[in-house]
Amino acid sequence: MHDSVANVMKLKLRASYGGDSSNMVILGNNCDVCDYLFDKYRGQVKCIYIDPPYNNGEQYSHYKDVSSHEHWMDDMRSVLSRLYRLLSDDGSMWISIDDTELHYLKVLCDEIFGRDRFISTIVWQHRTTRENRRVLSNNHEYLLLYAKNPTVFKKSRNLLPANASVLKRYRNQDNDPRGTWQSVSLNAQAGHAVNSQFYTIVAPNGLKHDPPNGRCWVYNEDRMLKEISENNVWFGRDGNGVPRKKRFLSEATQGITPETLWVASDVGTTNDAKKQLLSMFPAMVVFDTPKPESLIKRVLEISTQRGDLVLDAFLGSGTTAATAHKMHRSYIGVDNSTESIQYAIRRLKNVISGEHSGISKTVSWSGGGAFGCYELVED
Numbered sequence: 001m002h003d004s005v006a007n008v009m010k011l012k013l014r015a016s017y018g019g020d021s022s023n024m025v026i027l028g029n030n031c032d033v034c035d036y037l038f039d040k041y042r043g044q045v046k047c048i049y050i051d052p053p054y055n056n057g058e059q060y061s062h063y064k065d066v067s068s069h070e071h072w073m074d075d076m077r078s079v080l081s082r083l084y085r086l087l088s089d090d091g092s093m094w095i096s097i098d099d100t101e102l103h104y105l106k107v108l109c110d111e112i113f114g115r116d117r118f119i120s121t122i123v124w125q126h127r128t129t130r131e132n133r134r135v136l137s138n139n140h141e142y143l144l145l146y147a148k149n150p151t152v153f154k155k156s157r158n159l160l161p162a163n164a165s166v167l168k169r170y171r172n173q174d175n176d177p178r179g180t181w182q183s184v185s186l187n188a189q190a191g192h193a194v195n196s197q198f199y200t201i202v203a204p205n206g207l208k209h210d211p212p213n214g215r216c217w218v219y220n221e222d223r224m225l226k227e228i229s230e231n232n233v234w235f236g237r238d239g240n241g242v243p244r245k246k247r248f249l250s251e252a253t254q255g256i257t258p259e260t261l262w263v264a265s266d267v268g269t270t271n272d273a274k275k276q277l278l279s280m281f282p283a284m285v286v287f288d289t290p291k292p293e294s295l296i297k298r299v300l301e302i303s304t305q306r307g308d309l310v311l312d313a314f315l316g317s318g319t320t321a322a323t324a325h326k327m328h329r330s331y332i333g334v335d336n337s338t339e340s341i342q343y344a345i346r347r348l349k350n351v352i353s354g355e356h357s358g359i360s361k362t363v364s365w366s367g368g369g370a371f372g373c374y375e376l377v378e379d
Contacts, residue, residue, distance in 0.1 A: 011377075012377045013373070015345075016372045016373075017348065017352060018369055021370035021371050023371035023372065024332045024371065024372055025318070025333045025334075025341055025374070028376030030313040032376055033313070035082060036376060037332070044309055045311045045332075046310065047092055047093075047299065047300060047304045047310045047329075048091070048094065049093075049299055050083070050312060051291055052314050053072070054097060054101060055072040055100055077108060083313060084112060089148055089152055090147075090153055090155075091147070092119070092145060092148070092303045093113070093144075093146045093148075094144070096141060098138075098142065099138070099142075119145040122261075123141075123262065124267065126140060127269050128264050128271075157302055160298070161255060163266070170182050180248070181246045183234045183245065183246060184244060186217060186219070187216060187217055189215060190211070190214055196220040197211075197216035197218070197219075198216055198217070201224060205240070209242060227245070267295040267297075268293070274287070281343075281346065286317070287317040287343075293319055293323045294358070294359055296323040297362070297363075304327075307328065307329065309332070310330065311334075312331070312332075316340055316344075317343055317344065321344055322358065325351050326360060326363050326365040341373065
């Protein structure tokens with residue numbers, strides 16, 4: 001338990017880069033490190049993202065992802081139960097995984113966190129090329145998302161910035177002085193409707209419109225007439241179209257609700273991440289399945305604010321730490337591999353120097369910041 005570990009272990013500073021900082025990369029067993037951090041960081045971590053071994057039987061350049069199912073489950077149970085204690089009340093846990101153990105992991109997380117704390121399963125298009133070696137080309141992976149308190153998380157989670165595909169829906173087809181708008185439906189399912197929602201709309205040109213079968217109008221007749229008089233209802237360019245509500249960009253929520261399908265064009269692919277690592281470290285053997293910074297950026301955009309604490313207990317190539325650093329989040333990265341820690345250190349030193357790969361351009365990164373490298377050792 002955490003008390004016994006805290007009594008016999010300590011964090012030894014190996015080196016500081018860029019000055020003093022609360023940002024840390026830690027060499028050590030992730031369970032032991034979580035136990036050590038418990039007293040100081042319990043309830044302080046806003047976002048935990050982990051990319052654990054998938055146990056998919058693959059041989060990678062930096063590790064062999066093969067274990068018995070039972071041993072893998074035991075390892076995941078140990079680390080997840082410890083990580084959960086570190087989450088803040090509005091915090092969230094994001095876990096990358098593939099088909100091999102996805103459903104077993106979901107049941108395990110339900111057991112540890114509680115089924116009511118499950119938010120969603122996100123599908124990530126991690127490759128765009130066809131994989132001809134397999135029966136079906138597997139082009140996606142998953143992120144399981146849990147929240148410490150789903151009600152609080154729903155209120156605190158961020159909307160995503162409206163992208164070009166959303167903004168292009170807004171036009172100004174009638175030169176309305178209020179600016180661009182899009183039209184949305186004015187009818188709804190009739191199951192819970194009241195009598196005042198059933199009537200005939202008479203368009204300005206005299207054409208009559210009744211709600212479709214099984215539908216009703218979203219407003220009562222008085223409210224509808226008011227909306228029409230204020231030029232808030234669109235009947236099409238020729239005036240003969242089905243009435244639709246004009247929703248103005250200036251009045252819309254400045255952001256969009258995150259969806260559960262994350263496509264490669266928005267958040268990148270494994271291949272994009274490998275190309276980034278090769279550009280930074282052409283002489284090194286890069287990780288086979290790194291996550292792109294743009295994927296982690298979306299996780300942090302949704303779940304955190306500037307200055308919040310992010311933790312990754314399977315640091316690997318250091319993507320989470322690098323992304324958090326560029327987005328001005330605090331971070332703790334943990335790995336039990338000396339090779340991974342050295343890799344992450346080199347990457348973060350490049351980040352401090354202002355490297356321009358990954359999300360650097362998107363977030364206007366120009367360098368700066370600091371971090372410390374630590375090792376969990378016997379006291």
